[in-house]
Amino acid sequence: MTTRIFAATLDDLPRVQAMARVIWPECFAGILPPERIGPMVEVIYALDTLRADITERGHRYWLAQVDGEDAGYVSAYQEGERLWLKKLYLRDICRGRGTGKALINTILAAFPDARELALYVNDGNAPAIAFYQSQGFEIEATVSVQMGPFPFTDHIMRKPL
Structure with missing residues (x-):
């Protein structure tokens, strides 16, 4: 399995x-x-929204390819000393093979002055929560969130760097 991660334009x-x-x-x-x-x-992945993430909100995106096929992506932005992992998604067939860890390491290298890494994760997404806990994250808070017109509950997870 060959993994390639590169900055998205x-x-x-x-x-x-x-x-x-x-x-x-x-x-x-x-x-x-x-x-x-x-x-x-x-709603969340409308091209205008994704473009605004980059051009207006300071987000950066990376793509992951496994054996030459698109396998996932990550986005992040920094607020003060806190680096926000905004999106980290992988196709099922790529999970458990180190690609998620590699994507986290990619954003950490891109934001070297961050002192803390944080993210939001759906409170019912046990596999994602377990992955983040395995990477040293702890639940900081549970909050109501709104993504477009859709309400749900997330955990804010964080880890010091």
Whole structure:
């Protein structure tokens, strides 16, 4: 298995969107109602929203390829000393092979002055929570969040760097 991680450009955002359409139904099966997943992806991953992430909100994106195929993505931005891991998603077939860890290491290298890494994760996403805990994250708070028109509950997880 050969993994390649590279910085995404604005031209790569349709690839991020296409991966989200594949990954979200895999990732959120049994967590979110199936009829809600597609509409959420279309709102959260609208190309205008992704472009604004980069051009207006200071987010940076990276793509992961495994054996030459798009396998996942990560995005992050920094607020003060806190680095926010905004999105980290991998196709099912790539999980458990070190790609998630490699994506985390990529954002850490890109933001070397961060002193803390934090993220939001759906409180019902036990596999993701377990992965983040294995990487040294702890739950800081449980909060209500709104993604587009969709409300749900997330944990804020953090770890010092």
